[in-house]
Amino acid sequence: MSNTVRVRVPAKVNLALSVGGTDTQGFHELATVFQAVSLGDEVTAEVARPGEFKLAFHGEGAAFLPVDDTNLAIRAAKLLARHAELDDVGVSLVIRKRIPVAGGMAGGSADAAAVLVACSALWGLGLTREELHPLAAELGSDVPFLLLGGTAIGTGRGEQLAPLMTSGTYHWTFALSHTGLSTPSVFKEFDRLSTPGQPAVADELVEALRAGDVPAVGAALSNDLEEAAISLQPTLAHTLRLGRDAGALGSIVSGSGPTCAFLAGSEAHSHEIAEALAVFSGVRAVRRAYGPVAGAQVMG
Numbered sequence: 001m002s003n004t005v006r007v008r009v010p011a012k013v014n015l016a017l018s019v020g021g022t023d024t025q026g027f028h029e030l031a032t033v034f035q036a037v038s039l040g041d042e043v044t045a046e047v048a049r050p051g052e053f054k055l056a057f058h059g060e061g062a063a064f065l066p067v068d069d070t071n072l073a074i075r076a077a078k079l080l081a082r083h084a085e086l087d088d089v090g091v092s093l094v095i096r097k098r099i100p101v102a103g104g105m106a107g108g109s110a111d112a113a114a115v116l117v118a119c120s121a122l123w124g125l126g127l128t129r130e131e132l133h134p135l136a137a138e139l140g141s142d143v144p145f146l147l148l149g150g151t152a153i154g155t156g157r158g159e160q161l162a163p164l165m166t167s168g169t170y171h172w173t174f175a176l177s178h179t180g181l182s183t184p185s186v187f188k189e190f191d192r193l194s195t196p197g198q199p200a201v202a203d204e205l206v207e208a209l210r211a212g213d214v215p216a217v218g219a220a221l222s223n224d225l226e227e228a229a230i231s232l233q234p235t236l237a238h239t240l241r242l243g244r245d246a247g248a249l250g251s252i253v254s255g256s257g258p259t260c261a262f263l264a265g266s267e268a269h270s271h272e273i274a275e276a277l278a279v280f281s282g283v284r285a286v287r288r289a290y291g292p293v294a295g296a297q298v299m300g
């Protein structure tokens with residue numbers, strides 16, 4: 001057994017996000033289509049003294065992230081140790097972040113999924129994705145999808161997953177904001193602005209994904225949280241317009257935002273969209289990625 005394990009994990013974009021009413025715990029019923037994209041974090045897990053759980057970040061947003069027990073990465077490691085009834089383990093985690101923090105791309109959830117996979121390998125547990133699923137769902141609604149990757153329909157809180165067979169490669173340009181948005185506050189704003197119905201994923205999107213019809217996928221992108229995200233960060237409306245003017249096949253707020261996602265017709269087109277977005281002062285940075293890619297995976 002190795003003393004060090006490295007895991008690569010993707011970010012996600014919601015190609016559709018249909019939001020319904022709330023359950024008894026205040027969680028909204030969702031029907032969503034997730035796609036895992038190549039903008040990802042890397043987690044290195046190293047054996048530490050029993051009972052020692054350490055965390056450090058490098059890269060995107062590292063200075064703003066907590067490294068104590070409130071971090072989802074530490075919570076994931078401790079949850080797995082408890083679940084496996086291991087009281088003599090410890091881990092030192094180093095996370096290289098590329099996924100924007102509080103950006104609607106599930107960065108924290110991705111790190112939690114990666115830590116479950118890394119610690120399962122590090123501690124010789126060899127748990128399957130199916131065995132890790134309940135732990136992932138306990139950590140957060142988005143965490144199970146980051147274990148799975150690819151493209152999938154999510155229902156319930158987003159944790160009940162059905163993989164979707166798709167064709168083709170999807171090239172994305174992402175516009176990052178200067179400030180993040182908190183997921184609960186975006187759902188709260190959604191409740192203020194909307195009367196939710198029964199959440200559903202449009203057949204047009206599923207058909208277009210199966211056929212690999214990228215323009216039709218672009219036309220079918222939808223997000224019920226978009227209005228709420230724009231209400232909290234009005235500059236997003238201008239960012240979305242810039243991407244549309246640059247010929248994006250679809251322009252959408254990613255999840256609860258504020259990252260905006262633009263579907264391009266090719267890799268070259270994704271560069272053109274990135275250049276058009278980079279000139280706007282409301283955009284902190286642009287990133288390009290493609291999907292679908294695999295979920296959290298041990299490297300090497």
Ligand SMILES: C[C@@](CO)(OP(=O)(O)O)[C@H](O)COP(=O)(O)OP(=O)(O)OC[C@H]1O[C@@H](n2ccc(N)nc2=O)[C@H](O)[C@@H]1O
Pocket residue numbers: 014017026027028029030032103104105106107109139140141142143156157158183184187254255256257
């Ligand atoms: C909106 C989505 C879309 O994929 O992701 P982000 O765009 O934030 O990454 C997800 O639903 C976010 O999932 P995740 O970030 O894992 O949320 P959780 O930790 O489970 O919940 C954080 C908070 O979000 C709200 N929440 C989350 C999921 C859900 N189905 N209904 C909710 O109302 C609740 O207020 C909850 O307390």
Ligand SMILES: Nc1ncnc2c1ncn2[C@@H]1O[C@H](COP(=O)(O)OP(=O)(O)O)[C@@H](O)[C@H]1O
Pocket residue numbers: 064065066070071072073100101102103104105106107108109111112181183256257
């Ligand atoms: N490992 C982590 N990476 C990113 N954010 C984290 C992490 N652990 C806890 N957080 C906290 O979770 C919040 C949501 O971050 P994130 O998961 O990046 O965004 P989102 O839910 O919009 O996709 C942030 O405010 C951040 O402080």
